[in-house]
Amino acid sequence: MKSLGSIRRSFAPWSDPNSIPYISIRNVTKKFGDFVAVDNLSLDIYNREFFALLGASGCGKSTLLRMLAGFEQPTSGEIVLDGQNMAGTPPYRRPVNMMFQSYALFPHMTVEKNIAFGLKQDGMPANEIAERVKQMLKLVKLEKFAARKPNQLSGGQRQRVALARAVAKRPKVLLLDEPLGALDKKLREETQFELMDLQQELGLTFVIVTHDQEEAMTMADRIAVMNAGKVIQVATPPEIYEAPNSRFVADFIGDVNIFDGKVTAVTGEFVDIEAEGGVKLRMVSSEPPAVGQNAAAVIRPEKIRVTGEKPAGRANALEGEIWDIGYLGDMTVFRVKLDGGKIVKASSLNAVRAAEDPLTYDQKVWVSFDENAGVVLKD
């Protein structure tokens, strides 16, 4: 993982027991016929939060977003927005706006008219509309394109028109369904930061849907990892990455080594695990499992060091041989085959010129990591 999320401000209303959520999703279920798209899901989202719904395609993210927008009605459960139960409120009366994955720009209207559309519906005076549209065009840097029709714009420009149109009404909440999905990689990375700046500038609450974990990690204050209509974990990007609460989350976000085994001893917060292939590990856990229970140690590749000699003072050191080396420029990824047969991934930053550490294929090496380098999951 290149990014550990945006730790750009001390903003954490979710950890303050006195703060009131801005959006409360309570036990919401959505069924299409017999198919359960969203399954008894509860979530709290706070004012001015940049919240990401992250999950594989088909896990129910868009359905949840569409229920917030009012295009779908929950089969059961309720959605409360700023203290108001949204049940029965049609989309055109909700204080939220949506940026559609397909952008859904009106093809028969110019950029200007597209942006002004929502303002006209509100009956805003014409001179104020003109003022606001100008402001929005400036915000998304499209002043020169005001009179163009959507089909005369590039993908990136269309995306910005869709964004300007959705924020023009100053909604309390902006819903974004895969807003960067149709852009190429470079543009996507640039736009991520533009979106973050915009959210800060306008002081809006953003709920963004994405299947791209890197995108979610970069932009969001908190991420809800979803699977099959359920939320698996809600946490800040560093927490999601460093302390996944489940094998699913650990596996979904970034690269990971998972050692499955049995707990052999618990000493205070230290947990000894005997994993497959006779690998003995000692990890730290704040909620240690009981002796004899199945457990898994989860360790990220960059927490693991690969050395030619057995390192001194590391809690866990395992012997193996180099199976594969991937040189990525900024870092090198090793795949080491332990003597027990398991393959361990380890990565190291190339802070000094390669060659320094002349590890080669088939060489006998040691992989090592500290007790607190990962987490212990109970199965």
Place this chain on the structure above:
Amino acid sequence: MMGAIGTFFRKRIVIMVPYAWLTVFFLIPFFIVLRISLSTSEIAMPPYSPVFSMADGWAGWMEKFNLLSFDNFVWLTGDPLYFEAYFSSVKIALISTLLTLLVAYPIAYGMAKAPGTVRPTLLMLVILPFWTSFLIRVYAWIAILKPEGLLNELLMGIGVIHEPLIILNTTYAVYIGIVYSYLPFMVLPLYSALEKMDGTLIEAAEDLGCTPVGAFWKVTFPLSIPGVIAGCMLVFIPAVGEFVIPDLLGGSETLMIGRTLWNEFNANHDWPVASAVAIVLLAILIIPIVFFQHLQAKSAE
């Protein structure tokens, strides 16, 4: 080199096909009719002169050309009957086109919104009337609309009216006939315009504060305009020159140019005047065609 020339000609041929079609089936007949409209009526076979023939030679042709005149067109302006017939035809066609649009739009809209599995069936149902003869379908309307017909029997049976309505042999019957007969020509282009429309545009409009009705008028309808134009042209143009429907369903007060033309041709045997009527009708129709084409080009832009 040869290959390049080959593609050049092949491309030319592809472009030539529609022009050739137009020449054979429109331009040549048009000039024949135009020539007759400039001739003089005769009691002979064919019933006009001059008659150009291959045997005349160049000099004979030039001589006959000098005999052509615009007298028939001048004649048309002299009799208010023709003007009234044109005016009434355009009026009836316009009203019928509008009524057809009003009936067809909800049908097309409903079809476009129907689940994908039933759409082919609905489409079939729209086309189904074409499987029986047009003439038989118009005759069927006589049976429905006549004073002792199905409609009056039904209305009197349920006690809505006590005297039969006189619909047959009035202009109302012509409206009903045209709307019924041309409905598929309006429904199909509307359906194809509505069907390919992106449903998220409506959601976007509602998201931005439009009620469903507002979203229809601001998004759905403007985007269906190409279909509206195509449908209106397909109904209006043949309706102006319609002969069968006013002849079978209309009364003596229903004045339409198709009937006038038929009278000139079959009753009066005045081919030149009948041809002049047809040429003017064509000129009248070209105006809306060009206008609509201009609109369509603008909306496609």
